[in-house]
Amino acid sequence: MRTPDTFDAGIIGAGPAGIAAAVQLARHGVRAVVFERGPTGGLLRTAWRVENFPGFPGGISGPALAALLDEQFLASGAELVHEEVSSLDREEEFLAVRTVGGDVRCNAVIVASGTRPRDVTDPDIPPEARDRVFREVDELRGVRGAHVAVIGGGDAAFDYAMSLSEENDVTVLVRGSSTRCLPILATRVRSRKRVTVRMLTRITTVAKGTGGRLRLASVSGGGDGESTSADIDADYLVLAVGREPDDGFVSEKLRRDALALERRGELLFAGDVVNGIFRQASIAAGQGTHAAMKVAAMLRERVGAGVAREETRVAGSREESR
Ligand SMILES: Cc1cc2nc3c(=O)[nH]c(=O)nc-3n(C[C@H](O)[C@H](O)[C@H](O)COP(=O)(O)OP(=O)(O)OC[C@H]3O[C@@H](n4cnc5c(N)ncnc54)[C@H](O)[C@@H]3O)c2cc1C
CATH class of the missing domain: 3.50.50.60 (FAD/NAD(P)-binding domain)
Structure with missing residues (x-):
């Protein structure tokens, strides 16, 4: 009215x-x-x-x-x-x-x-994968027993990891060598059994894999300047990048x-x-x-x-x- x-x-x-x-x-x-x-x-x-x-x-x-x-x-x-x-x-x-x-x-x-x-172009999300990629965590409310990857190293990414890991396995992918979130939040996330934090990890491509899951190609840089590539399978991806x-x-x-x-x-x-x-x-x-x-x-x-x-x-x- x-x-x-x-x-x-x-x-x-x-x-x-x-x-x-x-x-x-x-x-x-x-x-x-x-x-x-x-x-x-x-x-x-x-x-x-x-x-x-x-x-x-x-x-x-x-x-x-x-x-x-x-x-x-x-x-x-x-x-x-x-x-x-x-x-x-x-x-x-x-x-x-x-x-x-x-x-x-x-x-x-x-x-x-x-x-x-914020709009992001890196990584590029192909149209067929977009139904599994989210910008707001409340869109995943109700998801249970899944593996959720979160890109970001700030308060939002770590706060999302706390919410999502109550019912899911979570991998937080941080590009840099340090986080930008509140230290207390980082400590809590690291003490959560269902959360893995991968530092110095950049997702290069996102693709739809078998069974509709996401396949994230990642590059991880070591302290000595060397880098390794690996694929990460996830049911959902959350972009918490600003x-x-x-x-x-x-x-x-x-x-x-x-x-x-x-x-x-x-x-x-x-x-x-x-x-x-x-x-x-x-x-x-x-x-x-x-x-x-x-x-x-x-x-x-x-x-x-x-x-x-x-x-x-x-x-x-x-x-x-x-
Ligand atoms: C994961 C996370 C954890 C947080 N934790 C904390 C915390 O512990 N402590 C703390 O103090 N703060 C925290 N915050 C920040 C806090 O939530 C925000 O500072 C606060 O919500 C900002 O209030 P706001 O009213 O300015 O904006 P918002 O809360 O963003 O509200 C804006 C509203 O405007 C609506 N809107 C926008 N555009 C339009 C439009 N064109 N037409 C109609 N409606 C529109 C939106 O739908 C939204 O509901 C957190 C934020 C996040 C994301």
């Missing part, structure tokens, strides 16, 4: 940043619509264990934390549109959010769309005007989409709250100045914050 087609605020993405923004806007009495193309909770759904989100002294599994955020989101009463945003642009004095369902006009928009897996901001739907014009729009509290970016290497759930949630407060302040000012549009309704108190 999304009637009418004009809202005080739009939020693109329902991960920790978008959910925190929705919850905060509700506290200010701002009517918000949230666009989410997948399940709510964002990347947290793929995290094995989150130990640095305040309030959970013993840590909490990613899916469990995502479920709690989802519960809080539902209670906020924000309207959820389960559609992908294809463009965000200026339309008269509004920002227009476009999905397959049509355009929704908003007085302000918070972009909380996170990141997407992520990039998922903001391709923002128009060029809005990008050019972004600074001025941000100052006015009309277009704000929150969470992983703008955080570079500082991608953490608590940072994203804090930025979502911050963005929502700026939007609420802008809307209050408009009402106070008597220039609010008919559709702009900022209900509730005028307290700055509680």
